[in-house]
Amino acid sequence: MTHRPDTPLLDTVDVPADLRKLKPGQLRQFADELRDEVISAVSVTGGHLGAGLGVVELTTAIHYVFNTPEDRLVWDVGHQCYPHKILTGRRDRIRTLRQGGGLSGFTKRSESEYDAFGAAHSSTSISAALGFAVANKLTDRPGKGIAVIGDGAMSAGMAYEAMNNAEQAGNRLVVILNDNDMSIAPPVGGLSAYLARAVSSSEYLGLRSLAKRLASKIHRRVYNAAEKAEEFARGMATGGTLFEELGFYYVGPIDGHNLDHLIPVLENVRDSDQGPILVHVVTKKGKGYAPAEASADKYHGVAKFDVVTGKQDKGKGGGPPAYQNVFGETLAKLADSDDRICAITAAMPSGTGVDKFNQAHPDRAFDVGIAEQHAVTFAAGLAAQGMRPFCAIYSTFLQRAYDQVVHDVAIQNLPVRFAIDRAGLVGADGATHAGSFDLAYLCTLPNFVVMAPSDEAELVHMTKTCVEHDSGPIAVRYPRGNGTGVALPEVPEVLEIGKGRIVRQGKKVAILSLGTRLAEALKAADTLDAKGLSTTVADLRFAKPLDEALIRKLLTSHEVCVTVEEAAVGGFGAHVLTMASDAGLIDAGLKLRTMRLPDIFQDQDNPDKQYADAGLDAAGIVDTVLKALRHNSTAVGEAGAIA
Numbered sequence: 001m002t003h004r005p006d007t008p009l010l011d012t013v014d015v016p017a018d019l020r021k022l023k024p025g026q027l028r029q030f031a032d033e034l035r036d037e038v039i040s041a042v043s044v045t046g047g048h049l050g051a052g053l054g055v056v057e058l059t060t061a062i063h064y065v066f067n068t069p070e071d072r073l074v075w076d077v078g079h080q081c082y083p084h085k086i087l088t089g090r091r092d093r094i095r096t097l098r099q100g101g102g103l104s105g106f107t108k109r110s111e112s113e114y115d116a117f118g119a120a121h122s123s124t125s126i127s128a129a130l131g132f133a134v135a136n137k138l139t140d141r142p143g144k145g146i147a148v149i150g151d152g153a154m155s156a157g158m159a160y161e162a163m164n165n166a167e168q169a170g171n172r173l174v175v176i177l178n179d180n181d182m183s184i185a186p187p188v189g190g191l192s193a194y195l196a197r198a199v200s201s202s203e204y205l206g207l208r209s210l211a212k213r214l215a216s217k218i219h220r221r222v223y224n225a226a227e228k229a230e231e232f233a234r235g236m237a238t239g240g241t242l243f244e245e246l247g248f249y250y251v252g253p254i255d256g257h258n259l260d261h262l263i264p265v266l267e268n269v270r271d272s273d274q275g276p277i278l279v280h281v282v283t284k285k286g287k288g289y290a291p292a293e294a295s296a297d298k299y300h301g302v303a304k305f306d307v308v309t310g311k312q313d314k315g316k317g318g319g320p321p322a323y324q325n326v327f328g329e330t331l332a333k334l335a336d337s338d339d340r341i342c343a344i345t346a347a348m349p350s351g352t353g354v355d356k357f358n359q360a361h362p363d364r365a366f367d368v369g370i371a372e373q374h375a376v377t378f379a380a381g382l383a384a385q386g387m388r389p390f391c392a393i394y395s396t397f398l399q400r401a402y403d404q405v406v407h408d409v410a411i412q413n414l415p416v417r418f419a420i421d422r423a424g425l426v427g428a429d430g431a432t433h434a435g436s437f438d439l440a441y442l443c444t445l446p447n448f449v450v451m452a453p454s455d456e457a458e459l460v461h462m463t464k465t466c467v468e469h470d471s472g473p474i475a476v477r478y479p480r481g482n483g484t485g486v487a488l489p490e491v492p493e494v495l496e497i498g499k500g501r502i503v504r505q506g507k508k509v510a511i512l513s514l515g516t517r518l519a520e521a522l523k524a525a526d527t528l529d530a531k532g533l534s535t536t537v538a539d540l541r542f543a544k545p546l547d548e549a550l551i552r553k554l555l556t557s558h559e560v561c562v563t564v565e566e567a568a569v570g571g572f573g574a575h576v577l578t579m580a581s582d583a584g585l586i587d588a589g590l591k592l593r594t595m596r597l598p599d600i601f602q603d604q605d606n607p608d609k610q611y612a613d614a615g616l617d618a619a620g621i622v623d624t625v626l627k628a629l630r631h632n633s634t635a636v637g638e639a640g641a642i643a
């Protein structure tokens with residue numbers, strides 16, 4: 001921690017208007033205090049640390065120079081917004097980050113007027129900032145749209161869609177590219193090489209030469225041919241060409257930790273009558289905190305930690321394996337004897353377990369950057385050419401590639417395998433990251449097989465089943481976190497497609513479980529049995545195709561039936577209900593309830609509480625059965641909702 005003069009400036013600044021009362025020479029001290037506050041806060045909350053540390057000076061400079069909130073500031077991904085939150089009236093609540101009822105870990109419109117746009121999924125900022133800019137231009141209101149986007153987020157196609165349309169905004173749009181040469185993992189692809197050239201080809205421009213260039217470029221209305229050629233040549237060297245060809249004035253690269261550079265450059269940008277302008281700043285992820293700077297992932301996402309040592313409180317070691325690693329290691333083993341198997345991740349190698357596959361088969365592991373749409377259609381191409389591709393994408397991020405899933409995979413009936421991690425509740429990342437909708441959005445598609453394992457052993461079998469399924473697309477969805485501790489099978493088996501299994505036989509009540517809520521369903525059966533309500537529990541394994549024979553048998557031989565899934569309405573339960581209705585079972589007075597996640601819920605760091613709030617724990621299942629027996633209709637989804 002840096003030595004601090006007696007009067008902390010941070011205590012004198014609640015919102016940006018207070019910051020703007022400081023003299024430029026005080027901003028260095030202010031930024032150092034802000035950095036220390038971020039480190040202190042995240043040490044007790046956990047969350048995203050490295051990205052925020054990398055933008056402490058940038059956050060200070062933006063709020064100092066621009067007239068926020070009138071100038072609409074949009075953070076991309078939004079995981080780096082903690083300094084911004086402290087600086088915009090939320091310092092008193094910053095230690096409630098990512099907790100039930102606390103501050104969101106990302107920007108959130110409902111939280112503050114300074115959070116112009118919600119974020120958490122990457123590469124949306126330029127589009128949103130352009131919207132703000134054009135709206136102000138059309139209505140002749142003051143205020144720019146300012147997007148702060150990282151080099152990782154700049155690898156997604158949506159950023160280029162926005163830049164391709166940006167010229168209309170003129171000087172109302174400012175894009176600040178925060179280039180720290182990191183995504184969650186090291187960045188990949190041509191863009192990162194391009195930016196690396198820009199940064200390495202010229203020491204960060206000295207203020208004088210940069211100011212001269214800026215002046216000549218921004219205030220000059222037309223180029224003559226020679227200068228255009230010279231600019232093109234220089235652009236190739238300094239990384240501007242790509243952006244300039246898209247209609248931006250490119251400024252940079254500049255040192256994103258040097259306030260003496262940042263402030264005058266941003267003032268010039270603010271006052272320019274030309275635009276749109278892209279300012280390329282170079283920063284370090286984890287800047288100013290040695291443990292973060294030294295770590296491979298720059299402390300992208302951290303548990304609570306000791307500030308002095310940086311040691312994270314990750315709980316006792318050992319315990320059941322994480323689902324992502326069970327998937328990655330199983331697929332790597334299966335690929336030892338099948339060179340058609342390959343694995344694709346969209347910038348999430350460790351989170352999806354593809355890093356484990358990559359260790360064994362680097363030539364068949366692909367990190368495509370934050371490019372889920374490309375990942376899916378790339379996999380479709382691989383499948384069409386006889387490979388066995390696995391697209392390993394979080395449920396929530398797969399939403400971004402839905403048309404590719406429909407148009408390039410389902411309708412063409414191509415055998416792409418989808419390993420869908422973070423399916424269901426995800427804890428502190430909250431509603432933007434919950435894997436609520438994959439069952440709804442996949443089970444409605446033609447040709448798809450959709451599976452959900454009840455534990456890690458089942459995931460091993462389902463991974464094998466995916467490998468052997470060449471007749472069309474197949475998906476396996478499983479939750480964030482660790483398994484149940486069940487022994488992993490030595491020999492992965494191919495499961496019969498569309499077949500479920502009864503794991504406990506009873507008479508009066510039937511619980512039809514899909515996925516890892518099975519453990520809670522079995523606990524609920526114990527409670528119901530103790531109340532004299534003999535309960536059958538079935539693990540349906542497949543949300544599509546349904547095991548209609550088993551379901552019909554269960555629905556016609558029990559008084560009350562309940563479906564349980566860790567997904568929003570429209571998934572497994574909805575399809576069982578449709579099947580029961582089509583079979584005339586509802587007309588015959590069947591008591592069937594579908595238990596599922598509420599459509600939206602608040603950020604919550606305690607998954608057990610999140611399940612309880614959603615009614616998807618044993619108590620919730622028992623409650624639903626008892627209400628159904630008493631003929632009360634339970635709208636569990638609504639009852640469980642805590643929005």
Ligand SMILES: Cc1ncc(C[n+]2csc(CCOP(=O)(O)OP(=O)(O)O)c2C)c(N)n1
Binds near residue numbers: 152183
């Ligand atoms: C559509 C989408 N895919 C994946 C992610 C997961 N993700 C969160 S942050 C991040 C890396 C972002 O890199 P960059 O924009 O360079 O920001 P930095 O962390 O380096 O500041 C990724 C891949 C996401 N948030 N959204």
Ligand SMILES: CC(=O)[C@@H](O)[C@H](O)COP(=O)(O)O
Binds near residue numbers: 079429433480
């Ligand atoms: C900001 C972002 O989108 C990722 O960092 C995400 O929070 C990772 O989620 P997991 O921690 O579940 O891998």
Ligand SMILES: [Mg+2]
Binds near residue numbers: 150179180181182
């Ligand atoms: Mg980055």
